[in-house]
Amino acid sequence: MRAIAIALLVVSGCATPYPALRAAAQSGQAAIAAFETYDHDHKRALFAAHPECKSAPSPETCFLAALAPYAVERDRVLSRIDSLAPALIEAAHVAKQADADRALTDALAARILALGASVMQSIAALRGAP
Amino acid sequence: MNATAIINLIATLISSLAPVVSGLLAGGISSEQAKAEAYAAIDALLADLGALRARVKADDAAAIAEAVGNVDGK
Numbered sequence: 001m002r003a004i005a006i007a008l009l010v011v012s013g014c015a016t017p018y019p020a021l022r023a024a025a026q027s028g029q030a031a032i033a034a035f036e037t038y039d040h041d042h043k044r045a046l047f048a049a050h051p052e053c054k055s056a057p058s059p060e061t062c063f064l065a066a067l068a069p070y071a072v073e074r075d076r077v078l079s080r081i082d083s084l085a086p087a088l089i090e091a092a093h094v095a096k097q098a099d100a101d102r103a104l105t106d107a108l109a110a111r112i113l114a115l116g117a118s119v120m121q122s123i124a125a126l127r128g129a130p
Numbered sequence: 131m132n133a134t135a136i137i138n139l140i141a142t143l144i145s146s147l148a149p150v151v152s153g154l155l156a157g158g159i160s161s162e163q164a165k166a167e168a169y170a171a172i173d174a175l176l177a178d179l180g181a182l183r184a185r186v187k188a189d190d191a192a193a194i195a196e197a198v199g200n201v202d203g204k
Contacts, residue, residue, distance in 0.1 A: 018164035025171035032178050040189055047197040063194045071190070078183050085179050092172050112175065 017105035021095075024109040024116075031116035038123050039074065046070060070126075077122040084115050 046066060047053070053062035088111050095101065095108040 016161055016164060018161070018168040022164070022168040022171045025168065025175045028175045029171070029178055032175070032182060036182070036185065036189075039186055040193070043190065043193040044196070047193060053197070059198045060194055063197045067190065067194070074186070078186065081179060081182060085176070088179070089176055092169075092176065096169060108172070112172070 017102050017109070021105050021109050021112075024112040028112045028116045028119075031119040035077070035119050035123055038126065042070065042126070043067065073126060077119075077126065080118060080122065081115070084111075084118065087111065088115060 047063050050063065050066040053059050053066060056062035088108075091104075091108045091111050095104040098104045
């Protein structure tokens, strides 16, 4: 009987959805940070790989041109993130209004995790892009 | 104490201790605090997303300026 009571206590304790929600939000932020880190480093490596720009009549224009192909690929990723954001905002709004509705908070966490996974896949795709 | 009384006692214990256990499992914090932290993290994520494109574009300009600066400083 005591074991059953302890098990029920643990189950009821696990029922709170908020730690999972917070963890999902933090993992989403980590994915965004990883994307920005990749972008930051890649641009500088890209410019270093264009020594001809150093002697170009207009180095700034030359570096901008060197950036262009990558910027096009990256813009697809940013557009994908932009397209996911409204649904995420709406889901967060609905979950807040519902206050502790397990299904809604789980759905919100799932959306955030999907966003994070999409960002990480995008980084991998950018790494693989020529 | 009969079986019914024991079950009632256990039920009372569960209902009174569940929030405490829930808080402990969440890292020793209350459910309200856990909720506030979760939504604060989501708000931070949404703010991050909203400003991402602008940050990336600003870094483009910074990266080019650094590269041009390296040329100038050569």
